[in-house]
Amino acid sequence: GAGVSQSPRYKVTKRGQDVALRCDPISGHVSLYWYRQALGQGPEFLTYFNYEAQQDKSGLPNDRFSAERPEGSISTLTIQRTEQRDSAMYRCASSLGTGKETQYFGPGTRLLVL
Amino acid sequence: RKEVEQDPGPFNVPEGATVAFNCTYSNSASQSFFWYRQDCRKEPKLLMSVYSSGNEDGRFTAQLNRASQYISLLIRDSKLSDSATYLCAVRGAAGNKLTFGGGTRVLVKP
Numbered sequence: 001g002a003g004v005s006q007s008p009r010y011k012v013t014k015r016g017q018d019v020a021l022r023c024d025p026i027s028g029h030v031s032l033y034w035y036r037q038a039l040g041q042g043p044e045f046l047t048y049f050n051y052e053a054q055q056d057k058s059g060l061p062n063d064r065f066s067a068e069r070p071e072g073s074i075s076t077l078t079i080q081r082t083e084q085r086d087s088a089m090y091r092c093a094s095s096l097g098t099g100k101e102t103q104y105f106g107p108g109t110r111l112l113v114l
Numbered sequence: 115r116k117e118v119e120q121d122p123g124p125f126n127v128p129e130g131a132t133v134a135f136n137c138t139y140s141n142s143a144s145q146s147f148f149w150y151r152q153d154c155r156k157e158p159k160l161l162m163s164v165y166s167s168g169n170e171d172g173r174f175t176a177q178l179n180r181a182s183q184y185i186s187l188l189i190r191d192s193k194l195s196d197s198a199t200y201l202c203a204v205r206g207a208a209g210n211k212l213t214f215g216g217g218t219r220v221l222v223k224p
Contacts, residue, residue, distance in 0.1 A: 091158075
């Protein structure tokens with residue numbers, strides 16, 4: 001079946017603009033995670049949802065970052081007033097339930113802030 | 115000190131040889147451990163979970179040492195296609211988030 005999909009795959013924006021990154025998890029997956037990955041580093045946790053409830057947002061760097069999953073399926077990560085340091089690969093992952101299942105990653109959105 | 119640390123490598127491995135590398139973690143309450151493989155410009159993909167008793171999947175063997183707080187991955191009979199970055203991931207006692215190491219790069223050469 002279809003895996004995790006993310007859009008856009010690439011986003012170039014100017015400093016100060018807002019961006020919205022979308023994640024469509026594997027159908028039926030309850031848990032959805034957002035990570036950020038810098039070049040040459042491992043993914044860094046940002047936030048996660050079970051259904052529509054945001055369970056942990058401890059990894060969001062500051063209040064310019066927010067995420068939602070209003071219907072418990074598709075999620076949007078929004079970055080307001082982007083800064084050059086926000087440039088990175090933003091990855092979404094999903095897992096089947098709320099236990100300790102495998103997390104499946106999407107292809108990511110590469111964000112470049114000029 | 116980072117929560118999860120890995121030797122970045124690269125480990126240059128002759129084809130057919132064995133390579134092993136570790137990942138250390140700082141939180142003794144960590145519950146679950148994983149090895150992910152990441153190819154250049156691709157998403158991480160689960161290679162194997164790491165169980166307390168150690169586990170093997172074909173040419174890959176994973177071990178957990180709770181006393182010294184590290185996990186290891188051993189690759190036997192290395193193939194050219196094993197060239198990748200290997201990420202270790204640790205899940206804590208509470209919540210589902212994974213904490214990743216920086217990855218170990220492995221290059222298998224003919």
